[in-house]
Amino acid sequence: MSPGFGTLWKVLAAEGLRAVADRTADRLAEARRERSFSPAPPGWRPAVPVPVLRVTATPPAPRLGGVQAQLLARLSAEARRGPVALLYPTATCWRLEIEAAGERRSLEFLGSPPSPLALEDAELTAAVRSAAAAVGARAVHVEGLAGLPLLSLRRLRAPDLRLILSLHDFAAFCPRPHLLEHPFLRFCDYCGDLERCGRCLARSWPLDGSWQGERREIAAALLAAADALVFPSEFLLRAYRDLFPGLAMEKARIIAPAMEKTALPSRRPGPLRHIALVGGVQAHKGALVFADVVRLLAASDLRWSAYGGGDAALVTLLRSLPGRPGVRVRGSYRGGALPRLLRRDGVDLALLLSIVPESYSLALGECVQAGVPVLAFGLGALGERVPRLGAGRLVPPERGAEGIADAIRAMLREGRAPEIPADAAAHIPGADAAAAAHRDLYQALA
Numbered sequence: 001m002s003p004g005f006g007t008l009w010k011v012l013a014a015e016g017l018r019a020v021a022d023r024t025a026d027r028l029a030e031a032r033r034e035r036s037f038s039p040a041p042p043g044w045r046p047a048v049p050v051p052v053l054r055v056t057a058t059p060p061a062p063r064l065g066g067v068q069a070q071l072l073a074r075l076s077a078e079a080r081r082g083p084v085a086l087l088y089p090t091a092t093c094w095r096l097e098i099e100a101a102g103e104r105r106s107l108e109f110l111g112s113p114p115s116p117l118a119l120e121d122a123e124l125t126a127a128v129r130s131a132a133a134a135v136g137a138r139a140v141h142v143e144g145l146a147g148l149p150l151l152s153l154r155r156l157r158a159p160d161l162r163l164i165l166s167l168h169d170f171a172a173f174c175p176r177p178h179l180l181e182h183p184f185l186r187f188c189d190y191c192g193d194l195e196r197c198g199r200c201l202a203r204s205w206p207l208d209g210s211w212q213g214e215r216r217e218i219a220a221a222l223l224a225a226a227d228a229l230v231f232p233s234e235f236l237l238r239a240y241r242d243l244f245p246g247l248a249m250e251k252a253r254i255i256a257p258a259m260e261k262t263a264l265p266s267r268r269p270g271p272l273r274h275i276a277l278v279g280g281v282q283a284h285k286g287a288l289v290f291a292d293v294v295r296l297l298a299a300s301d302l303r304w305s306a307y308g309g310g311d312a313a314l315v316t317l318l319r320s321l322p323g324r325p326g327v328r329v330r331g332s333y334r335g336g337a338l339p340r341l342l343r344r345d346g347v348d349l350a351l352l353l354s355i356v357p358e359s360y361s362l363a364l365g366e367c368v369q370a371g372v373p374v375l376a377f378g379l380g381a382l383g384e385r386v387p388r389l390g391a392g393r394l395v396p397p398e399r400g401a402e403g404i405a406d407a408i409r410a411m412l413r414e415g416r417a418p419e420i421p422a423d424a425a426a427h428i429p430g431a432d433a434a435a436a437a438h439r440d441l442y443q444a445l446a
Contacts, residue, residue, distance in 0.1 A: 019309065019331030026063040026334060037097045037106035047101035049136030050085040052164070052442050055128055057113070057147030059088050062335030066257070066362040067144050067168045069335045070434070074258035077435035085135045087128060089113040094127035098135055107134060114149050116175060117205055119218060121149040128156055139164055139227070139445060146171035150215065154222040162445055165223070166230040168257075169359050172219040173243050174212070175201065178356045180284040187356045187379075190243060220244050227445055230438075232257050232360035235381040239357070253441055258434035259365050261425075262339040267371030269419045270348065272411050274303040278338070278350045278374075279363045281310030281318060281329065286353025286377075288314070292401035293351070294321045297408060305330060305345065307338060338363070339370035349417045351404065352376040355397070364391060365428045373418040375407055389428075390421040
């Protein structure tokens with residue numbers, strides 16, 4: 001689990017020393033967590049059955065993104081209420097981690113990470129069935145479809161094994177789960193033209209539109225076969241209803257992702273001096289839009305920062321922008337650290353500039369906990385959650401960088417950034433609420 005020198009060097013070159021330190025700390029924490037599960041002896045079984053086996057495409061490592069961060073937070077909360085079991089692929093095997101009756105044990109099954117292009121994977125099927133039998137599970141809960149073979153998941157459903165799917169993004173609709181169209185780096189607008197889809201996919205993989213068409217048919221069958229579908233927001237549920245006509249709405253549940261709560265003193269709004277891009281320096285997170293905004297407001301006295309890891313070329317671009325002292329790129333940070341970083345660095349306004357629809361946005365919740373208002377495009381779940389929380393202002397996505405710059409100019413004329421209601425953070429569900437909602441779901445299916 002120790003980070004490779006090559007990886008650390010790339011992070012150092014692109015994001016800086018503090019990002020390297022945080023990446024290293026994350027890796028060490030992952031290693032400690034893995035060691036806390038001692039290998040199970042031959043023939044071992046948990047003292048109590050584990051009713052639901054969770055399956056994910058990656059380890060529950062916060063450095064890998066919001067899906068993994070919220071899963072780890074929720075599993076920790078669920079383990080305080082009852083037994084939990086998680087199965088995920090490593091470089092050499094499928095690893096099963098069980099926490100039950102005061103024991104933390106691990107088992108390994110033959111296999112390796114599935115190909116991102118595979119629709120079927122026999123090793124995954126065998127590992128899931130073996131793991132479910134080992135812990136006495138009566139249901140499999142797949143935590144996100146990205147990176148997993150959809151046909152194999154469909155075939156897991158059996159009379160003695162129920163199937164629950166958590167849909168965190170658009171992975172059922174496209175292997176690019178954020179729907180960023182290549183090479184144009186724009187939102188594909190839920191493309192239904194398979195020839196156009198084929199041209200986009202061919203930029204990354206040897207695929208064509210017919211493969212995409214087959215995959216969507218398999219995805220529809222998978223959604224129909226599942227016993228329950230869990231969505232993080234009303235927006236994503238509506239989007240899936242439109243993308244997959246005939247979706248059984250009675251199977252759907254909306255459960256907000258788990259968040260670790262950060263208690264901070266209240267913050268009083270003041271003059272707008274420091275603006276930050278939040279969510280990562282990536283094209284789909286709006287890094288190119290941010291660069292244009294900085295250029296448009298180059299004559300102002302504003303300070304600019306960017307938080308989160310990302311594409312090295314985009315990091316270089318941001319650092320080369322005009323202005324004094326220029327754009328400060330904070331780079332990677334530890335999971336849950338963003339609220340304190342925003343407060344410590346005196347950020348007055350956070351920009352959530354995703355050019356594709358966010359399914360929920362954990363970053364929005366972190367900004368609210370920090371008391372830092374946001375400016376975002378009115379797209380996806382952000383278009384609903386920002387006004388609902390009173391967390392800031394929205395700009396129509398078609399207005400692009402000009403619209404964001406105009407909104408900032410208006411705030412400068414007003415003399416301050418928007419103020420977040422004092423009780424906004426109380427409306428963001430924590431890990432215990434997410435764990436309780438999932439337990440209710442499991443009991444309803446029992």
